[in-house]
Amino acid sequence: MKTPTKQILAGAFACAATAFLINPAIASDDEEALVSFKTLSPGTALELAEAALEACREADYQVAVAVVDRFGILQALLRDRYAGSHTPDTATRKAWTSVSFRTNTLALADSTQAGKEASGIRNVTNALMVGGGVQVTAAGALVGGIGVSGAPSGEADDECAKAGIEQISDKLDF
Numbered sequence: 001m002k003t004p005t006k007q008i009l010a011g012a013f014a015c016a017a018t019a020f021l022i023n024p025a026i027a028s029d030d031e032e033a034l035v036s037f038k039t040l041s042p043g044t045a046l047e048l049a050e051a052a053l054e055a056c057r058e059a060d061y062q063v064a065v066a067v068v069d070r071f072g073i074l075q076a077l078l079r080d081r082y083a084g085s086h087t088p089d090t091a092t093r094k095a096w097t098s099v100s101f102r103t104n105t106l107a108l109a110d111s112t113q114a115g116k117e118a119s120g121i122r123n124v125t126n127a128l129m130v131g132g133g134v135q136v137t138a139a140g141a142l143v144g145g146i147g148v149s150g151a152p153s154g155e156a157d158d159e160c161a162k163a164g165i166e167q168i169s170d171k172l173d174f
Contacts, residue, residue, distance in 0.1 A: 045075035052164025063150030066091035094133030094147030105133030132157025
C-alpha cells in the first residue's frame with residue numbers, strides 16, 4: 001500500500017507524463033534556455049518581518065514571523081521575547097505553505113478540511129493549513145511568503161502578516 005506522499009508523487013508524475021505526451025511542446029527546442037524571476041531581497045524580507053512583528057506588538061500579541069523567498073526558502077525569522085517555543089517553526093511552515101500551494105493559509109484552512117476534495121494535501125510534509133501564511137506578490141508575480149504564529153487566532157496572525165506587507169508595499173511595485 002502506498003503512503004499518501006507516495007500517492008501524491010505518483011499522481012504528479014502521471015500528470016506530468018500525460019502532459020508531455022499530449023503536448024510535446026513542453027520540451028520543444030523553442031523553449032528558452034534561461035528563465036528570469038523576481039524574489040524578495042534579504043533586506044526586504046527582514047524589513048517585512050520587522051513590520052509584521054511590530055503590527056502584532058501594537059495589538060499586544062507576542063509572535064514569531066518568518067519570511068521565505070518564492071521557492072519557500074527561509075530568508076528572515078524573528079521571535080518576540082514571550083512568543084511560544086513552537087512559534088518559529090509554525091510561522092516558517094505557514095510561510096512555506098502559502099508559497100508552495102500559491103494560496104494563503106487562511107483559505108487553505110477552510111478548503112482542506114476533512115471531507116473536502118483537497119483534504120489530502122494536509123498530509124504533505126511541513127504543510128500547515130492554519131491562518132497566518134500569506135503570499136507576497138509584486139505586479140501579480142509571487143515573490144515570497146510570510147508566516148505569523150502566536151496571535152490568539154489564525155485570523156489575527158493573518159492580519160499581522162498583511163499589515164507587514166502593507167508597510168513595505170511601496171517596495172513591491174515594479
